[in-house]
Amino acid sequence: MDTLPAWPKGKKLVHLDLKGAPPRIDYLHKLIxxxxxxxxxxxxxxxxxxxxxxxxxxxxxxxxxxPYSREEVLSIQEVAKSQGLEVIPLVQTFGHMEFVLxxxxxxxxxxxxxxxxxxxxxxxxxxxxxxxxxxQVVELHPGSTSLHIGADEVYLLGxxxxxxxxxxxxxxxxxxxxxxxxxxxxxxxxxxxxxLNMIMWDxxxxxxxxxxxxxxxxxxLVQLMLWDYNPTLDVKNTVYLLERYSGAGLSELWAASxxxxxxNVHTCVTSTQRHVDNHLQWLQVAAALPEGxxxxxxxxxxxxxxxxxxxxCELLPLALPSLASSLQTLTHGQFSPxxxxxxxxxxxxxxxxxxxxxxxxxxxxxxxxxxxxxxxVVELTAILQSEELCHFEDNMFxxxxxxxxxxxxxxxxxxxxxxxxxxxxxxxxxxxQRVAMVKKEMVxxxxxSTAQEWVEQHVSPVVAPLQRVLEDTRxxxxxxxxxxxxxxxxxx
Numbered sequence: 001m002d003t004l005p006a007w008p009k010g011k012k013l014v015h016l017d018l019k020g021a022p023p024r025i026d027y028l029h030k031l032i033x034x035x036x037x038x039x040x041x042x043x044x045x046x047x048x049x050x051x052x053x054x055x056x057x058x059x060x061x062x063x064x065x066x067p068y069s070r071e072e073v074l075s076i077q078e079v080a081k082s083q084g085l086e087v088i089p090l091v092q093t094f095g096h097m098e099f100v101l102x103x104x105x106x107x108x109x110x111x112x113x114x115x116x117x118x119x120x121x122x123x124x125x126x127x128x129x130x131x132x133x134x135x136q137v138v139e140l141h142p143g144s145t146s147l148h149i150g151a152d153e154v155y156l157l158g159x160x161x162x163x164x165x166x167x168x169x170x171x172x173x174x175x176x177x178x179x180x181x182x183x184x185x186x187x188x189x190x191x192x193x194x195x196l197n198m199i200m201w202d203x204x205x206x207x208x209x210x211x212x213x214x215x216x217x218x219x220x221l222v223q224l225m226l227w228d229y230n231p232t233l234d235v236k237n238t239v240y241l242l243e244r245y246s247g248a249g250l251s252e253l254w255a256a257s258x259x260x261x262x263x264n265v266h267t268c269v270t271s272t273q274r275h276v277d278n279h280l281q282w283l284q285v286a287a288a289l290p291e292g293x294x295x296x297x298x299x300x301x302x303x304x305x306x307x308x309x310x311x312x313c314e315l316l317p318l319a320l321p322s323l324a325s326s327l328q329t330l331t332h333g334q335f336s337p338x339x340x341x342x343x344x345x346x347x348x349x350x351x352x353x354x355x356x357x358x359x360x361x362x363x364x365x366x367x368x369x370x371x372x373x374x375x376x377v378v379e380l381t382a383i384l385q386s387e388e389l390c391h392f393e394d395n396m397f398x399x400x401x402x403x404x405x406x407x408x409x410x411x412x413x414x415x416x417x418x419x420x421x422x423x424x425x426x427x428x429x430x431x432x433q434r435v436a437m438v439k440k441e442m443v444x445x446x447x448x449s450t451a452q453e454w455v456e457q458h459v460s461p462v463v464a465p466l467q468r469v470l471e472d473t474r475x476x477x478x479x480x481x482x483x484x485x486x487x488x489x490x491x492x
Contacts, residue, residue, distance in 0.1 A: 004283040007330040011041040011297030013088065014323065017261065019048035019099065020304040020312050021454070022065065025072045027445045029079045030369040031316060036083035038346060039327040043080055044148060044299050046090040047073075048308065049099045053136055059103050060133075065447035073140050081143065088146045088199070089137050093130045093185050094119055094178075095154035095204075098308035100129070111160040117307065118154050121181035122162040131188055138193060145197060147189065148225070151182050152201030175212055178204050183217035190221060199254060202226045206241060213248035223296060224250050229258035231277035235284045242285070246293045254296050257282050259326045260319035261303025266311050268381045268458055270319040272352045279329045300326055311457040317370030317445070318354055318377055325352050347371075354378060373441040380434045384462045389427055393465050397423075402469070412476040421473040424466050435459055 014035045016028075023031065032043070049062040052070050061067045068076075077087045092100075098116040100106060109126040111118040119126050138147060158167055158174040166172060186198055202224040205213065213219075224245055228238060242253055257278050260270045279300075286295060300323065303313055324347055328339040343352050348367035350358040354374055365371040383389060392398070401416040435455055442451040 003336070004280070004287050004333040006333045007283065007298060008286050008295050010295050011086070012039060012327060012330060013042045013044045013297060013299040014040045014259075015044040015046065015090075015256075015299050015301040015303075017046050017302060017304040018050040018068075019046065019308055021315055021446055021450045022050045022062075022068070023316065024445055024447070025068065025075065027369065028076065032076070032079045032085065033083055034320065034369065035323075036085055038324045039331055040085060040300075041297070042086040042088060043076075044088050044090055044301075045076070046092075046148075047137070048092075051137060052140075053133070055132075057129075057132060057136065059105065060100055064453070065449045070140060077141065077143060086146075087141060087144055088148055089141050089144060090148035090150060091130075091134055091137050092150035093134070094121070094151045094181055095157075096150060096152065096307060100133075102308070111163065112156050115156045116309070118156055119181075120160055120162060121157075121177060122160075122166065127181075127184065130185060134185075134189060135192070138189075138196070145195070146199060146223075147193075147196050148199040149182075149185060149189070149222075150201060152203050152227070154178060154204055175208055179212075179216050179218070183221070186218065186221045198222045199225050201256075202241075202245070205245070210244065210248050213245065213250060216248075219249035222250075223252040223254060225254040225256050225299060227256035227301070228282075229256075229262035229278055229301065231274050231281070233278060233281035233285070235281060235288060238285045239288045242289060242293055251294070252296055253293065255282055255285070255298040257298055257300050257326065259300045259302050259323040260316075261301070261305075261313040263313075265306045265313070266458065267314055268318065269355055269378055270314045270322045272322040272325045272354070275322045276325050276329050276335045279326045280335065283330065283333060298330065312450075312454055315370075315373070315377065315442075315446075315454070317368075317374040320368060320370070320374070321347060321349060321352050321354050321357070370445055373438070373445060376434070376438045376441055380431075380438055380459070383431060383434060384459065389431070389462065389466065392424070392427070393469065398469065402472070407472050407476065410476065410479050412480060414477060414481050417473040417476045417480075420469055421477070424470040424473065428463060428466055428470065431459065431463055 035043070049060055050067045052067050052073065053060045080087050096117050097119050101110050101116045101119065107113070109120050109123055109129065110116065111120045119130070138144070157163065158177055163177060166177065167174065182200065189196060189198055198221065200222050205224070208216070226238065226241060245253060259275050263271060263274060282298065302316065302319060302323065305311070305313060321343065324343040325335060325340070328342050329335045332339040340352055344350065346367065348365060355378055357375065397416050397420050401413050402420055406412050439451045439455065442454065
């Protein structure tokens, strides 16, 4: 591929999604130093329930693990400042408010009862709640000059009872309903903090025409961040969108790419190439932009969950090679041998793909903090995805002699049951040994609750069929073999 111009002058922000697997504070400090050394200029920090909300908002704090303390939030900013990184907090104000609206005391603020993510824009108490969230976050970030107000994926907007009544007036649209809430929030921020830049996600504006965008009330008020994490991002359409925004007066623009957390909701191991490809597409977008459209920067997102209630995506150590490769791609205009060499040297690894790194002998690495955990997760994931484990219930002995038919009717060959029991016990013991190693390493970097959650989400569903077969073989042997014989067989 031909070399493209490096990413235009502007910030390169690393997104920290703390709504799942929040790193221990000492590990987070190490990561911030790594981000800086890899070429980042700032952090986009999405706290969600890990922010130390106070007063009436204390209910928003995580109960799964303690939120960061006020002192820890300030320490994140101090470490970032020492590394030359600015910190931009992100507070969701309309969509993706699951961590707020899941609480029973706040159910009444949902747009519709079965959607936890979308705020009812008609309730004054909902607006006041958002304003208080913003106030607490902004005041604990005294050095920040920008604030991200979210506003992406506002699902089912317009379907609530109050919205339907509002929309029944001729001429009113869901787009206007969206804009009325966002502009109110943004104007409130501008009034409270006149010098604070505001950023918001762009996706809810993509279907709006020129006149709607121009008259939206957002011109001169917010900076739009256009996100696309696809490795085959549509360059032509993305350029068109940016031109449309700029032409409507929304001329302060950001891009948002991805270095992890956008492949599949339950992905455990990051593919570097996939994310490099996404950044190569963004470089094509930047190269194709006409003069007069200036990008303020790009946020490299690293989602830890698809939303507050979904499973954990790839942990940060699994994605450091991807992040380093993505940043170097932006710097060099391609993922050249020089860029790849810079990545492998900076992290002390043999390959830019975490799956093919050579194993280290130490539990920690100055160049790559969390490397040992990354290696252990790769090894365990390979075992969990192995043919023998994934398709255990499809093997010849289960399908031939141990089907539900056989088990229900207790028409089981003890010889086959013993064979299956032996196989299941061997596989489970092997998995349990590896899981213990992963958990031991994980709790060094993350809360114990994160380690437990990760195992229950990514290991337990895979081994559950194996455990069921093991339980059924034991029951079958007890039914069909004399006790003394069964005991001796089980001990083999």
